[in-house]
Amino acid sequence: MAEPTPAHTRPRDAALGSGAGRVLLLVYGIFAVSAGARAGVQIATKFSEAPLAFLLSAFAALVYLAATIGLAVGGPRGRLIALTSCSIELVGVLVVGTLSVLDQEAFPDATVWSRFGSGYGYVPLVLPLIGLWWLWRNRPGRP
Amino acid sequence: MNGPLSTATIVVALLLGIWYLIRSALNRAPSNTDLWAMLGLSALVAVLVVVAVVGLIGGDRPGETTTFIGYLITTVAFAPVGFYLARLEPTRWGTLILGVACLVLPVLVLRLQQIAEATGG
Numbered sequence: 001m002a003e004p005t006p007a008h009t010r011p012r013d014a015a016l017g018s019g020a021g022r023v024l025l026l027v028y029g030i031f032a033v034s035a036g037a038r039a040g041v042q043i044a045t046k047f048s049e050a051p052l053a054f055l056l057s058a059f060a061a062l063v064y065l066a067a068t069i070g071l072a073v074g075g076p077r078g079r080l081i082a083l084t085s086c087s088i089e090l091v092g093v094l095v096v097g098t099l100s101v102l103d104q105e106a107f108p109d110a111t112v113w114s115r116f117g118s119g120y121g122y123v124p125l126v127l128p129l130i131g132l133w134w135l136w137r138n139r140p141g142r143p
Numbered sequence: 144m145n146g147p148l149s150t151a152t153i154v155v156a157l158l159l160g161i162w163y164l165i166r167s168a169l170n171r172a173p174s175n176t177d178l179w180a181m182l183g184l185s186a187l188v189a190v191l192v193v194v195a196v197v198g199l200i201g202g203d204r205p206g207e208t209t210t211f212i213g214y215l216i217t218t219v220a221f222a223p224v225g226f227y228l229a230r231l232e233p234t235r236w237g238t239l240i241l242g243v244a245c246l247v248l249p250v251l252v253l254r255l256q257q258i259a260e261a262t263g264g
């Protein structure tokens with residue numbers, strides 16, 4: 001996980017460069033892997049049952065992966081990637097969570113974001129907020 | 144998969160996880176005891192996974208065997224990876240890594256139990 005990048009080439013806001021950031025990356029990484037593996041199995045074995053839910057799972061996995069990488073590398077590009085993906089996560093978990101509560105027919109099979117991530121201990125709901133908080137706390141121009 | 148060994152693993156992991164969270168909140172880096180405890184948990188999980196693999200070889204196959212094996216690999220690797228990452232981070236955050244790993248492990252064991260139960264096996 002921790003690439004042996006020389007410290008002087010790493011942006012100051014790279015999450016890899018601090019202990020708290022490494023914990024954040026660990027949790028993001030766990031979600032990228034678990035959502036990705038789940039989507040992979042679902043798409044490979046029973047795609048026709050609920051294509052929308054499974055594609056959504058795969059999309060969520062990609063977003064988690066992008067957020068992990070963006071937070072890890074930092075710098076202007078990393079911040080942009082992380083900001084975009086954390087925002088998509090937050091919107092996704094709120095929209096999909098609301099829809100899955102209102103219209104259970106549309107989401108017969110669970111995704112990471114169904115019911116606001118209750119199947120994952122509501123971590124999917126909290127994680128983008130922590131990511132955005134991290135970006136805000138390490139915003140450029142802050143001493 | 145649903146025997147006392149699974150229950151013991153879940154309980155030990157949760158207790159250790161709470162312990163690590165408290166230690167991290169008190170700003171403590173992982174001590175030697177903390178790291179040894181994680182290795183102990185890794186050993187317990189390894190025993191659990193070996194028992195499950197023996198069951199698989201013995202013909203006790205759950206419906207989604209591939210998923211089951213995937214979870215087994217993840218489960219057996221999880222505590223050692225947490226241990227390794229905590230060694231790299233000798234601060235309170237290393238202790239928090241141990242805590243997070245300990246709190247994810249019960250979820251993995253529960254999922255293994257669910258998959259094993261799906262065929263009543």
